Amino acid sequence: MSTVDVRSIEQEALDLTRELCRKPSVSAEERALDETAELVETLLTATGFETRQLEVDGAPPAVYGELAGEGDASLLLYNHYDVQPVDPIELWESPPFEPSLRDGRLYARGAADNKAEIAVRLATIRALHEARGAAPLTIRWIIEGEEEVASPHFEAIVEQNIELLRADGCLWEGGGLALDGRPEIALGFKGNLAVKLDVQALSDDAHSSLAGVLPSAAWRLHAALASIRGADGSVRVRGFHHAVREPSERAREAVAGQSPSVEDELREFFGAEEFVDGLTGLELRKRLTFSPTCNICGIHTGYGGPGIKTVLPAHASAWMDFRLVPDQRPAEVFELIRSHLDAEGFSDVALTFLASAEPAATLPEDAFASRVIGVAERVIGKPSSIFPLAPASLPIVDSLQRHVGVPGLSAPDNPVYGGSAAHAPNEHVRVEDFGPAIEFTIALLDELGS
Amino acid sequence: MSTVDVRSIEQEALDLTRELCRKPSVSAEERALDETAELVETLLTATGFETRQLEVDGAPPAVYGELAGEGDASLLLYNHYDVQPVDPIELWESPPFEPSLRDGRLYARGAADNKAEIAVRLATIRALHEARGAAPLTIRWIIEGEEEVASPHFEAIVEQNIELLRADGCLWEGGGLALDGRPEIALGFKGNLAVKLDVQALSDDAHSSLAGVLPSAAWRLHAALASIRGADGSVRVRGFHHAVREPSERAREAVAGQSPSVEDELREFFGAEEFVDGLTGLELRKRLTFSPTCNICGIHTGYGGPGIKTVLPAHASAWMDFRLVPDQRPAEVFELIRSHLDAEGFSDVALTFLASAEPAATLPEDAFASRVIGVAERVIGKPSSIFPLAPASLPIVDSLQRHVGVPGLSAPDNPVYGGSAAHAPNEHVRVEDFGPAIEFTIALLDELGS
Numbered sequence: 001m002s003t004v005d006v007r008s009i010e011q012e013a014l015d016l017t018r019e020l021c022r023k024p025s026v027s028a029e030e031r032a033l034d035e036t037a038e039l040v041e042t043l044l045t046a047t048g049f050e051t052r053q054l055e056v057d058g059a060p061p062a063v064y065g066e067l068a069g070e071g072d073a074s075l076l077l078y079n080h081y082d083v084q085p086v087d088p089i090e091l092w093e094s095p096p097f098e099p100s101l102r103d104g105r106l107y108a109r110g111a112a113d114n115k116a117e118i119a120v121r122l123a124t125i126r127a128l129h130e131a132r133g134a135a136p137l138t139i140r141w142i143i144e145g146e147e148e149v150a151s152p153h154f155e156a157i158v159e160q161n162i163e164l165l166r167a168d169g170c171l172w173e174g175g176g177l178a179l180d181g182r183p184e185i186a187l188g189f190k191g192n193l194a195v196k197l198d199v200q201a202l203s204d205d206a207h208s209s210l211a212g213v214l215p216s217a218a219w220r221l222h223a224a225l226a227s228i229r230g231a232d233g234s235v236r237v238r239g240f241h242h243a244v245r246e247p248s249e250r251a252r253e254a255v256a257g258q259s260p261s262v263e264d265e266l267r268e269f270f271g272a273e274e275f276v277d278g279l280t281g282l283e284l285r286k287r288l289t290f291s292p293t294c295n296i297c298g299i300h301t302g303y304g305g306p307g308i309k310t311v312l313p314a315h316a317s318a319w320m321d322f323r324l325v326p327d328q329r330p331a332e333v334f335e336l337i338r339s340h341l342d343a344e345g346f347s348d349v350a351l352t353f354l355a356s357a358e359p360a361a362t363l364p365e366d367a368f369a370s371r372v373i374g375v376a377e378r379v380i381g382k383p384s385s386i387f388p389l390a391p392a393s394l395p396i397v398d399s400l401q402r403h404v405g406v407p408g409l410s411a412p413d414n415p416v417y418g419g420s421a422a423h424a425p426n427e428h429v430r431v432e433d434f435g436p437a438i439e440f441t442i443a444l445l446d447e448l449g450s
Numbered sequence: 451m452s453t454v455d456v457r458s459i460e461q462e463a464l465d466l467t468r469e470l471c472r473k474p475s476v477s478a479e480e481r482a483l484d485e486t487a488e489l490v491e492t493l494l495t496a497t498g499f500e501t502r503q504l505e506v507d508g509a510p511p512a513v514y515g516e517l518a519g520e521g522d523a524s525l526l527l528y529n530h531y532d533v534q535p536v537d538p539i540e541l542w543e544s545p546p547f548e549p550s551l552r553d554g555r556l557y558a559r560g561a562a563d564n565k566a567e568i569a570v571r572l573a574t575i576r577a578l579h580e581a582r583g584a585a586p587l588t589i590r591w592i593i594e595g596e597e598e599v600a601s602p603h604f605e606a607i608v609e610q611n612i613e614l615l616r617a618d619g620c621l622w623e624g625g626g627l628a629l630d631g632r633p634e635i636a637l638g639f640k641g642n643l644a645v646k647l648d649v650q651a652l653s654d655d656a657h658s659s660l661a662g663v664l665p666s667a668a669w670r671l672h673a674a675l676a677s678i679r680g681a682d683g684s685v686r687v688r689g690f691h692h693a694v695r696e697p698s699e700r701a702r703e704a705v706a707g708q709s710p711s712v713e714d715e716l717r718e719f720f721g722a723e724e725f726v727d728g729l730t731g732l733e734l735r736k737r738l739t740f741s742p743t744c745n746i747c748g749i750h751t752g753y754g755g756p757g758i759k760t761v762l763p764a765h766a767s768a769w770m771d772f773r774l775v776p777d778q779r780p781a782e783v784f785e786l787i788r789s790h791l792d793a794e795g796f797s798d799v800a801l802t803f804l805a806s807a808e809p810a811a812t813l814p815e816d817a818f819a820s821r822v823i824g825v826a827e828r829v830i831g832k833p834s835s836i837f838p839l840a841p842a843s844l845p846i847v848d849s850l851q852r853h854v855g856v857p858g859l860s861a862p863d864n865p866v867y868g869g870s871a872a873h874a875p876n877e878h879v880r881v882e883d884f885g886p887a888i889e890f891t892i893a894l895l896d897e898l899g900s
Binding site: 028084085087149150190192194202203204205206207208209210211212213214215216218219222223225226229231233266269270271272274275276279284287288291292293294295296297298299300301302303304305306307308309310311312313314316317319321323354355390391392393422423424 | 535640660675737741742748749755756758759773840872874
């Protein structure tokens with residue numbers, strides 16, 4: 001089989017990353033989505049894919065492409081062309097949609113999540129296809145435009161296109177290398193439930209001198225939050241833990257064998273001096289994988305400017321998200337929270353469902369997963385660090401598993417690292433990470449096609 | 451003595467209110483303060499006052515004016531030309547610095563607090579002076595520019611100008627009529643301590659999936675707030691209540707005799723269905739006058755926009771204010787809160803002193819106060835509703851009492867009502883309230899000068 005030049009693939013992947021990142025495809029703001037879908041389709045067509053746009057009402061088009069390969073083997077790739085909002089814009093050192101290469105890093109919104117991964121996959125497949133006249137195996141690729149708003153229409157797209165998406169296995173987005181260079185493999189993702197709590201205690205803000213007698217939206221919200229989560233960090237919502245499944249022995253073994261540098265990354269990238277409950281080492285990693293969370297994404301009430309405004313706020317809001325483990329279902333947890341608030345006397349606290357993702361994972365013993373892990377360890381030369389359930393969420397995993405039945409994982413074909421600042425200002429990828437991601441992708445496609 | 455025409459004074463007071471309200475004199479933003487001081491000085495000069503600007507380092511000028519009258523009697527007037535920020539601007543129905551007369555109401559930021567009162571005093575004194583060739587008594591007037599940021603330099607201004615400010619008595623700002631038309635008289639004001647709490651738990655915002663192990667600024671701030679105030683509303687800061695003085699019998703009698711419409715106002719203007727602890731009637735009024743408060747003016751942390759951003763906030767802030775009763779001293783309470791946070795394990799929570807006011811009051815039996823109350827009851831024809839300690843704060847009262855020794859009160863020379871929305875969007879005064887305020891002012895000046 002003909003060889004390909006990794007350096008020239010790297011250059012093309014960098015160029016493709018830049019081209020994709022120039023599109024301000026912010027799904028939360030419905031910006032530039034159609035034109036980015038057009039660009040993605042054009043790039044796939046230029047690589048030899050037969051493409052089409054999969055459309056459902058209310059969603060930006062998902063781009064689908066198929067590239068026939070030698071033999072019967074098939075692989076499904078999943079990516080998204082949308083990105084997070086750029087806010088807070090004042091913290092960016094260069095404009096987020098003008099890719100800027102500085103000190104070996106390419107800065108742009110969406111570079112790490114996940115346009116560089118699209119670029120690596122595209123440039124590598126293109127090179128293999130050109131060098132050999134055919135791809136090593138049939139590649140099916142779906143690239144949607146709503147991942148950053150929790151993929152609200154992906155389920156509908158999957159249901160209408162099940163036959164297009166069938167394959168021996170799927171590479172989801174994500175993955176990468178740990179701080180110590182070990183390949184990180186995610187076999188699944190936690191679920192998520194995002195909600196908003198609102199308290200309207202008065203018709204209008206009052207002067208703070210009336211705080212002795214008028215109800216306070218801020219204190220009321222505070223009390224509702226205290227009812228949801230105890231001072232020790234435990235979730236107090238009745239029934240919240242009932243569906244939590246005991247982790248399998250294979251899952252526990254995987255966590256025990258993970259790279260210890262997970263912890264170093266958190267210290268390095270977030271300046272964390274201590275972790276919750278003094279957790280370190282294996283106990284910290286077990287908490288990351290096996291425990292649900294109860295997080296405040298934001299609280300906003302009353303005055304928040306310079307100096308002082310002596311006001312008693314009429315309204316208070318909290319944005320929360322709960323990461324869920326098998327078999328916690330977001331819709332059920334939402335009902336549990338509503339019932340809990342009512343039972344605790346907080347019927348006046350409005351609860352809004354914002355978004356959700358089901359927890360879903362491929363089993364560690366899955367054959368497809370084993371093959372990918374084997375390639376990663378061989379190419380990178382280090383033992384893999386496996387997350388039976390990554391702490392983040394990826395709504396599409398459940399849809400693909402439930403409707404298509406395709407096993408999948410996130411593998412190191414993704415040139416990112418823990419400091420890539422995905423979702424944050426100054427998001428970037430390092431040029432040095434492109435080479436290993438490309439080498440892994442070449443080896444994986446050859447292995448799966450052999 | 452010549453009579454004056456109340457209708458023409460009313461028209462002039464309305465015009466003056468408009469003229470003053472066109473100045474965006476927001477002290478928190480240091481906007482237009484010098485030019486508003488100039489306007490105020492010009493208006494006083496045009497009325498016959500000898501004026502000067504009292505300056506101390508770091509403060510906008512306080513305008514001082516003296517108008518010699520017949521006889522030895524003298525009266526000090528206090529006002530401020532600064533106003534609150536307009537935020538939230540989107541709730542205003544007309545631009546806050548373009549006075550708008552609709553349905554008998556004049557809308558503008560600062561109209562109720564306290565530019566209409568300046569206008570009523572000015573137009574009335576002007577009319578009396580013109581009609582009679584001299585004011586009924588010598589009037590000294592100080593109009594500062596920092597009241598809405600807690601008058602941080604007023605003490606220094608008083609200390610440097612004690613002789614200018616001496617008088618038989620002082621009319622502070624404020625006062626008005628209760629919902630049932632009874633004149634409201636404030637003999638004193640609670641103290642206030644405004645502070646900010648800040649928690650920096652991480653160097654940067656993190657992805658919310660890490661909430662199981664990374665410390666949360668939002669939950670940490672929540673815990674600090676819970677340590678300060680119990681779920682039952684009680685202040686848990688050790689020593690907070692130690693200096694609280696038992697109210698005098700005269701003070702208790704005054705509260706018992708207050709207009710019951712205090713409660714109706716709160717229901718009507720803030721849509722309050724229930725009050726804290728189910729308070730009503732006398733118990734509600736006692737709480738308003740005799741109890742300190744622990745209020746959240748604002749909490750801001752993390753995301754607060756549309757939809758969802760799954761973030762673990764690195765930073766969280768709360769703005770609080772505590773209304774204090776005699777003899778709670780703001781500086782001492784600040785130290786108590788700091789010690790309390792340290793003792794409760796919250797040394798990591800930064801506590802910033804924002805502003806303060808000492809509690810201070812004129813005794814109900816004071817002779818000057820009795821004369822003013824007598825005039826109010828005679829002119830308005832209803833028994834007065836006396837607040838021995840109003841629930842709000844007025845930092846200047848303590849400075850004037852301590853350094854100048856001048857007794858004072860807030861009287862109904864102020865054309866406002868409980869729905870005036872001072873400090874809030876759509877602040878306004880009602881045209882119908884100008885007449886009674888002017889009639890009271892004429893009667894009071896004549897009585898004090900007789």
